[in-house]
Amino acid sequence: MAVGKRAKAVSSVVAGRKPVKEALERHPEKLDRLLLRKGLQGLGAIRRAATAAGVPVQYVPHERLQAVAGAVNHQGIVAVAAAVRYTELNTMFAAIAPDLDAVKASKPILLALDRVQDPRNFGAIIRTAAAAWVGGIIVPVTHSAPITTVVLKASAGAALRIPIARTTDMPNTLTALKERGYFVAGTVRKGGEPIGEADLNRPLVLVVGSEGAGLRPAIADVCDFMVSIPMSGDVESLNVSVAAGVVLFMAVNQRAARSL
Numbered sequence: 001m002a003v004g005k006r007a008k009a010v011s012s013v014v015a016g017r018k019p020v021k022e023a024l025e026r027h028p029e030k031l032d033r034l035l036l037r038k039g040l041q042g043l044g045a046i047r048r049a050a051t052a053a054g055v056p057v058q059y060v061p062h063e064r065l066q067a068v069a070g071a072v073n074h075q076g077i078v079a080v081a082a083a084v085r086y087t088e089l090n091t092m093f094a095a096i097a098p099d100l101d102a103v104k105a106s107k108p109i110l111l112a113l114d115r116v117q118d119p120r121n122f123g124a125i126i127r128t129a130a131a132a133w134v135g136g137i138i139v140p141v142t143h144s145a146p147i148t149t150v151v152l153k154a155s156a157g158a159a160l161r162i163p164i165a166r167t168t169d170m171p172n173t174l175t176a177l178k179e180r181g182y183f184v185a186g187t188v189r190k191g192g193e194p195i196g197e198a199d200l201n202r203p204l205v206l207v208v209g210s211e212g213a214g215l216r217p218a219i220a221d222v223c224d225f226m227v228s229i230p231m232s233g234d235v236e237s238l239n240v241s242v243a244a245g246v247v248l249f250m251a252v253n254q255r256a257a258r259s260l
Contacts, residue, residue: 012081012147012148012149012151012152013068013069013078013079013080013081013149013152014031014078014079014081014149014152014153014157014160015069015072015073015074015075015077015078015079015149015152015153016072016073016074016075016077016153017043017046017075017077018156019079019152019153019155019156019157020034020046020077020078020079020157021045021046021049022156022157023079023081023157023160024046024049024050024053024055024079025049026157026160026161027157027160027161028050028053028054028055030081030160031050031053031055031079031080031081032055032056032080032081033055033056033057033058033079033080034046034047034050034055034056034057034058034077034078034079034080035058035059035060035064035065035068035077035078035079035080036057036058036059036060036076036077037059037060037061037062037065037076037077038059038060038061038062040076040077043076043077046077055079062076065077065078068080069149070149070150071150072149072150072153073153081152081160086147086164086165086166087136087163087164087165088165089138089165089166089167089173091165092135092136092138092163092165093177093180095163096108096110096135096136097135097180097181097203100180100181103180103181103182103203104181104203106203107201107202107203107204107255108135108182108203108204109132109133109134109135109204109205109206109248109251109252110134110135110136110137110138110177110182110204110205110206111125111129111134111136111137111138111205111206111208111244111248112137112138112139112170112173112174112184112205112206112207112208113125113137113138113139113140113144113207113208114140114170114207114208114209114210114215114216114219115140115143115144115209115210115213115216116139116144116145116208116209116210116211116240117143117144117145117210117211118145118211118240119145119146119148119150119151119154120150120151120154121145121154121211121239121240121241122144122145122151122154122155123150123151123152123153123154123155123159124154124155124241125137125208125240125241125244125245126151126154126155126158126159126162126164127154127155127156127158128241128244128245128248129158129162129244129248130155130158130161130162131158132245132248132249132251132252133252134162134248135163136162136163136164136165137162137163137164137165138164138165138166138167138170138173138205139164139165139166139167140166140167140168140170141166141167141168143210144166147159147164170218170219171218171219171221171222174205174207174219174222174223175222177205178222178224181203182203182204182205183202183203183204183205183224183225184205184207184222184223184224185198185200185204185205185206185207185223185224185225185226185227185247186207186209186215186219186220186223186225186226186227187206187207187208187209187214187215187226187227187228187229187243187244187247188209188214188215188220188226188227188228189214189228189236189237190228191226191228192225192226192227192228193225193226193227193228194227194228194230195227195228195229195230195246195247195250196230196250198225198227198250199254200227200247200250200251200254201251201254201255201258204251206244206247206248206251207219207223208240208243208244208247209240210240211239211240227247229243229246229247
């Protein structure tokens with residue numbers, strides 16, 4: 001189930017004013033240094049925040065920023081992150097709910113992504129998951145977007161604060177979560193239980209499939225039930241990040257409604 005004894009570090013950057021500002025506010029200890037374009041005005045607040053947090057600030061030419069940020073619109077500011085580490089699966093599970101009683105009592109929400117390969121979709125999903133109190137995200141080792149500059153940018157810094165674990169065997173990992181007390185819900189375009197009627201107010205692993213093919217059969221076979229988002233008109237499907245957001249916040253709303 002686990003990918004190894006040591007979590008793999010991924011070197012990356014946070015680019016753009018808003019993502020960098022959020023990273024400085026939330027997790028400055030995860031930033032190695034801040035790169036600002038020489039001569040750029042209007043970054044005094046961010047510079048002061050970096051100085052207060054002990055993050056070194058360097059002024060560099062535009063060409064240097066472009067080389068570090070790649071294709072991302074950096075807006076003249078790039079924070080070089082310390083290593084972003086994938087969390088080990090067992091460490092993630094124990095931190096969220098260490099045993100069956102804790103799982104039943106807290107009813108965590110986990111998110112599993114089956115071969116989501118577009119980095120912008122991946123980043124948007126991470127951002128939504130963080131907003132929806134998701135305890136952790138599970139992705140396969142292969143055929144999944146890595147945590148890159150584009151992902152960090154699309155997540156608006158959320159990839160720095162939500163646990164993300166990798167697995168070499170997603171079906172086995174989902175089965176292990178079922179044994180820990182979770183219910184596994186797969187998302188499908190058609191044929192699933194309408195999302196508004198499904199019982200999501202329980203320990204939940206939401207499984208979202210790839211942008212084109214959806215869930216693999218081996219993943220679908222492990223799911224306890226399938227959910228679909230009813231749609232009207234000529235729209236047959238939603239972007240994977242939008243669909244994940246709809247289902248996640250439906251689960252959040254059910255918990256809120258039943259706690260009243």
